[in-house]
Amino acid sequence: MPASSLLALRSAMRLPRWRRPGLASWRGLVLPLVLVGLLEVLVRLGWVPAHQLPAPSQIGATLYWQAASGELWGHVGVSLARVAAGFACGAGLAVLIGAWVGLSRRAEAYxxxxxxxxxxxxxxxxxxxxLLWLGIDExxxxxxxALGAFFPVYLALLAGIRGVDRKLVEVGQLHGLPAFALTRRILLPAALPNxxxxxxxxxxxxxxxxVAAELIAATQGLGYLLSDGRETSRPDLVLAAIVLLALLGKLSDGLLKHLESRALHWRDSYSGGEA
Structure with missing residues (x-):
């Protein structure tokens, strides 16, 4: 075993059990589980009206029967496809335009x-x-x-390019790098964290x-489930759709965070303390 791995293992063994890396990843489940348990007890005791806020067990049963019937997977698949297509279009266009505006003062002025x-x-x-321009289809x-995805990427990339250390650019220019190579090898890598x-x-x-897109003129999707639960006075269906949106959002963000850690493995940044 390499020496670095042995040192990391010894450091982990010296830590208290609750601070070890294997257990640290589970800490994020503590608050949701406490809230779910508290809500279940409050509803069962009748302190919270079940017709307004169903118990988590009832929400879980709704999700189970929706999944068993196969209807749930159709809604999830449609929503995932829409988010993937819109995010790819909006973020891709934002990268192109953000890089252009970040590298050109004239483009920024316009x-x-x-x-x-x-x-x-x-x-x-x-x-x-x-709806007037494009109809009611996909x-x-x-x-x-795509409109929602465009502006955060555009603004972050623009700030990242403009925040690159001027000395790095000057070093590249001293080595005779052309504009394209300067952008590819210095400006864009330095702007990757942003x-x-x-x-x-x-x-x-x-x-x-x-959700805004599927609440109007949609017959499938998680936003449609929200609207259907509201119209049929089923808060369990509404909350089931909200739980699914939260889970899918967390999973997709976790995937993107993993890609970020892989792409920025060279960065030696502060990761926070144990306080």
């Missing part, structure tokens, strides 16, 4: 004021216009999600915009 104005428009304000839903921060924020907004 585009930045308009983008700042468009960023202030609420998501629901786009819905009537998109296109307006994906465009709305870019991943923007991507994670954009992915979170994509799930939020998904």
């Amino acid at each position: 585009l930045e004021p308009s983008f700042q104005a468009l960023r202030a428009i609420p998501s629901l304000a786009w819905v009537p216009l998109l 296109t307006p839903k994906i465009v709305l999600i 870019l991943f921060t923007g991507l994670r924020g954009a992915l979170s907004l994509s799930w939020m915009f998904l």
Whole structure:
């Protein structure tokens, strides 16, 4: 075994049991489990009306029967496809335009004021216009999600490029790097931490915009389940859809966080203390 692995193992063994890395990953489950248990007890005792806030066991039963009938997987699959398509379109376009604006003061002068104005428009304000322009099929839903994903990535990448140390750029210029090589080898790698921060924020907004898109003119998806639960006075169905949105959002963010750690493995950054 390498010496570094032995040192890491010895350090882990010296830690108290509750601070060891294997147990630290489970700490995030403590608060949700406590809240679920507390809510179950309050509903069972009748202190919280079940017709307004069902017990977690009832929500779990609703999820089970929806999954057993096969209906749930259709809703989840449709929502996942919409988020993936909208996020890919919005984030990809944001990377291209953000890099262009970040590298060109002239492009910034032309585009930045308009983008700042468009960023202030609420998501629901786009819905009537998109329905008028694009109809009620999949296109307006994906465009709305792409709008939500665009601005966090654009702003983060722009800030990352503009925040690159000027000395690094000067070193590249002294070595005779052309503009494309300077961008590829210095500016974009240095802006990667900001870019991943923007991507994670954009992915979170994509799930939020998904609900806005599916609440209107949709016959499938988790947003449709929310609307169906509201119209049929089934709070268990509404909360089941919310739980699924939270789980899918957490899983997709975890995947993106893993990709971030792989892409930024060279970074020696502060990871926080145990306080």
